Amino acid sequence: MLNCRDDVLNLTKQLITIRSIVNTEGESVLAHSLYTLISSYPYFQENPNHVVIEQTEDDERERYNVLAFVKGTKGTSNRTVIMLGHMDTVGVDDFNQLEEYAFLPDEWMELLKSEEIPKSAQNHLNPDKWLFGRGALDMKSGLASNLFLLNYFSNHPDQLDGNLVLVAECDEEDGSHGVLSALTTLKRWKQEHQFDYVGSINSDFVAPLYEGDPNRYIYKGTVGKLLPTFYIAGAETHVGAAFEGIDPNYLAAELTKQISYNPALCNEAYGEYTLPPVALKQSDLKTTYTVQTALGAFVYYNFFLHSWTPKEALSILKEQADIAFQRALDSLANSYKEYCKLTGDSYTGVPWNPRVYTFEEMNHMLVKAHGDDYIESMKSFKQDLLHDNSLDTRMYAIKVVEEAWKWMEDKNPAIILFYSSLYYPRVQLTGKTEKERRLDDALQEAVIRMKDSYEHPIVVKNFFPYISDMSFLAISDDEEAIEAVKTNNPGWGTKHYVDYDAIREIDVPVINIGPYGMDAHKKLERVEIDYSMETVPNLTKLVIEHILDSN
Template sequence: MKVNRTEMEQLVKDLISHASVVNTQGEREMAEVLYRYIVELPYFQQRPEQVLLTRTYHDYQERYNVIAYVRGSAVQSSETVILMGHFDTVGMDDYGAWQGQATDPDQLKHIIREYQLPPEVQAHAHSEDWLFGRGSVDMKSGVASHLYVLKHFAQHPEELQGNILVVLTSDEEDSSHGIRSALKDLRRIKEKEGFAFIAAINSDYTSARYSGDENRYIYVGTVGKLLPTFFIAGKETHVGQVFEGFDPNLIISELTREIDYNPLLCDELYGEWTLPPVSLKQTDLKPFYDVQTPLTAFAYYNLFVHSWSPDQVLEKLKAHGLRAFERAIETYQERYELYGKLSGTRFDPPPIQPRVYTFEEYYQRVKAQHGSTFERTIGDFCQHVVEQQTLDIRSYACRVVEQVWKWDKVKEPVMIVFYSNLYIPRVAVSEQTAEGSRLIRAIGQAVEQVQPDCPKPIVMKKFYPYISDMSYMALSDGEQSIHTYEQNVPVWGERYRLNVEDIRAINVPVCNIGPYGFDAHKKFERLELTYSLEIVPLLTYSVIRHLLAAA
């Protein structure tokens, strides 16, 4: 396959020109643009049934995915390679006064050149090999690469001993409604067409891993992400009687100190380490100002995984939570004692014992106190919350835990750890499996073939380090781990389920061969053209050819 650089660049600019910010009408319009592009190709004009515009399921937004497939004609085979990517982007408020030009790469580049900028950005702004704009690297260029490969195989199905299927999805940047919905469509197509999916190639963005890094990366597998969350109840009091209460904010502060940037919570597999966890929200739940201290607090943390399962993470975080709770009690008592010495008042601290539970443990504890009445009431509460439709899932989960806590007959300080977001599963691709070995070997052959045309080293690594829809193409966790996760997500409703059955039905090794650039999700988002528009499509094409080579 020869790549027409001019055609590719124009395709990327055309896609960028259609704003497709997640959770906006533009997202829906982008799906229609992609559908029209594909259905107008001669191959699909003769086979319109092989292009689908499908609405997402259990979604409060009206949005769509686009799916198209080409049957190879060299030898009839059920083996099928999935090409996947998302067409939504983050918002454009970060562009400020340039917001109107964020989807016009040529104008935006001209404007950027007029400002005093960091040296690297300035150099790229004056280079013909860089293109700026929202979605340029994340990931309109990756979508363009897949479209180019799809068009080539639509023109040359005789090159395939098997089939390719392209699935372009909405809502990757928020809650992955797109890919989670597309799984159901893929299952139906698989059954209808008799496809056997053997691998999935994503084309999300790649970037330098450190300052001065010249490598261009291909990733096999992807990082998983959990959102461990803590609900903490203390004891309220009047600020004029401060030591008669126990501030949950003190516990939560110690908790963040225990978890934030902690290398002991980095996960290693195949010699690669996750980044440490970091706080994403920390707040008490007091709704207004008065001189009563807060009673409850809430915090959640980003946590990446390579090998740890959800149940292992809960056990680790219970231990860290216990340490934080104990330190908070020690601090409280030490300061109470010192205040007593300074003021000449009596030191009489209330007895406080650190209590830390997973949500499942705590729910069963309270259920044992109240029985079926409690279960019915919590179920009715969840149903009511779900009917509100727009409540943030993390706030929803917190409200459910709070309702359970209100039923607890023991009104002592407590910490409850749970998950308040959909699990974004880890996918570990092993050379010890036939499917994993086949994909890794095909990538190695493709790199060997294409590397002479690329001046930068192309390096294969495990675990795509950014969140991506690849996580929903396979599961590396066992049934018990997933069950534990589900029992510790205190939300109810189809929208909030991890559709394990759909993932298991696809269950293919994944890799990411994506465009190269910088500053995804930032106003200087930009794309290196030569690698992204020429090398990436060639690599993708070559991997497919090695997986589905004609005899």
């Protein structure tokens, strides 16, 4: 068993001191620091071309990945294991005037002793057992574990019957430009060095799943994530004649009531369930005050997947939108009737019916109706819209749909369903391939060997419950499912693009063995030292050696 606790702890503290907040210059600073550190190891001084620092591709920001590899000398196998970990963290606005302490873990823990914090966190203010600070849990302790193992195997290549690759990527907390760019390097090394990628180990954080949960979790595969978005076209009216139109906000409210927190939209696989969807943003599209109701509104939701494909999700969500639309119309009709009873006015009915289209369906209708005029106009519009730097991928897509709606001849109320952001593919370790079986066997063997050396249960589950860059090393969706992502994202090919074929080329089974702690992304973020700095590196080492063992 490796005596690694203090080394990983000290390295974690060093990494925390570097402010590598996503979408800031700090990402680049940490990347260069890591490159310098790895380059100083004796193995990489002798093999300087085995470590690279490379700028991300198709990225509006200047930031870098660091990748390195060790070629084993125990045998002649080309089997290769990838260790994955991200360098960036979320921001520190939650620290307010104490921001500087976020990057000084020892000083921060000392200061917290005099602060009013929850009892559970107070009990962890023991520097021998816990470490606080931004990135301590998510995930600089995991990155430190990977760096320790890279250095260890670089000093002991005779223990590797195959190869070990480290990927330290940026931008995990936002757009995943880092890992998507790293695929290019992994593909190049596969060709240049004949690497046969047989398994990958991510080292992102794990946490309790419920209050009092004693387990430390390891995950085989990961949850998928979509951002289904709904453009809602109402029927504009003056507020003095409210029942002559329908406010799109009214439809949006019913839609959110139908979708958010709906257990029917929890996706089950292997007895595990995703969390239900929840709204992340909801707004109308009025830019100024008027006494007219809005023409349009939008809402988008976080949507997790275990087994559903993006194509299946569209069908499911379209049905939910149709239910919500009908309920909104029924509710409006009832309110109108009650109003007429109060005033003595004649009830003339609600003239609309539910209309729900996917973006692909609407686009097909408009191409059929208007041909090249529509195609060329939208192409020009999307290119011009790229110059508006205030628009992220989500608002860009919404603006495209809003523009396309103007071409609809039938302007009766409707809901348009589309995707407006990055799709994180779900990854399942099914055991159907030799690589998956080998990785699963290696994991089970490692857990058996390590469970008696640690006081809490180590439990293996099927789906990492948080979005992560694991999604971009393997892909469980077929090409038809991915095509639904492309044809239903209005920004595809202009503001947004992902080379899912590159993921399919690497397509290496992935598990997550990561540090354990609490309050990730929060002011009291903290990591448990014994498990994270000692058990995790040893578990990871055992898995690596088992996968590469030729016996």
